[in-house]
Amino acid sequence: MRKLIVANYKMNGDSALYTSIVKKLNKIKMLDTSVVLCPPFVYLDLFRLKNKKISLGVQDISNQINHKSTGQISPHMLNEFSVKYSIVGHSERRALGENDDLINQKVKLCIESDIVPIICVGENEKDENVDLIQNQVSSAISKVKRSSKIILAYEPVWAIGTGEIPSVEYINKQVSLVRKLLKKKRFNDFLILYGGSVDEDNYANLLGADIDGFLLGGVSLRLDEFLKIVKGVDNA
Numbered sequence: 001m002r003k004l005i006v007a008n009y010k011m012n013g014d015s016a017l018y019t020s021i022v023k024k025l026n027k028i029k030m031l032d033t034s035v036v037l038c039p040p041f042v043y044l045d046l047f048r049l050k051n052k053k054i055s056l057g058v059q060d061i062s063n064q065i066n067h068k069s070t071g072q073i074s075p076h077m078l079n080e081f082s083v084k085y086s087i088v089g090h091s092e093r094r095a096l097g098e099n100d101d102l103i104n105q106k107v108k109l110c111i112e113s114d115i116v117p118i119i120c121v122g123e124n125e126k127d128e129n130v131d132l133i134q135n136q137v138s139s140a141i142s143k144v145k146r147s148s149k150i151i152l153a154y155e156p157v158w159a160i161g162t163g164e165i166p167s168v169e170y171i172n173k174q175v176s177l178v179r180k181l182l183k184k185k186r187f188n189d190f191l192i193l194y195g196g197s198v199d200e201d202n203y204a205n206l207l208g209a210d211i212d213g214f215l216l217g218g219v220s221l222r223l224d225e226f227l228k229i230v231k232g233v234d235n236a
């Protein structure tokens, strides 16, 4: 089964760490697993990737190409660094005030710019009303061409960085809502990832869920553990 692993380094690391990560990852071999690395913008140039299974992503993108956008990073700039993916609507950005409208604008701009959006959705509290996730997905893909390639990351906010993990049944219940919605809207080129406190002890069990891979946060910075997960997923 082909799987995708996305590493979200968030606002961590330094040039020494990323230089060693790139050196090591350029040498690893994978058969059926692809990896996307999402460093902070300022380190993009360190990510000279020579491994065909590994692509470059970012953690956010501007919602516009207007030059009067202080502090923003445009799709054109990302294209210049061979960025192929962008996380959009991570809960840590939603917490800063990103709303569904803005997220939809970013998704559309990604697609126009040949960047695959990795759209994060997820409830804040355990057992929260399922309508929330459906609304997050529907608005994120509103007016997006159904032939577009998109990635959905189901990340329950209560599981991010907390060490608390949903059961496989719980993940399947939420993921099946997302899957049904995308099928109803006739999208056919999509993957669904799970994210939230994945580590070397729980990933094998989580792989039993109906998912196409993982969005990894904290564990991405622990290179040996990250590599174990990548290899384990590839051999699964």
Ligand code: PGA
Pocket (backbone or CB within 6 Å): 008, 155, 159, 160, 161, 162, 195, 196, 197, 198, 215, 216, 217, 218, 219
């Ligand atoms: P975590 O983060 O793996 O550290 O829980 C996941 C994420 O925020 O995407």
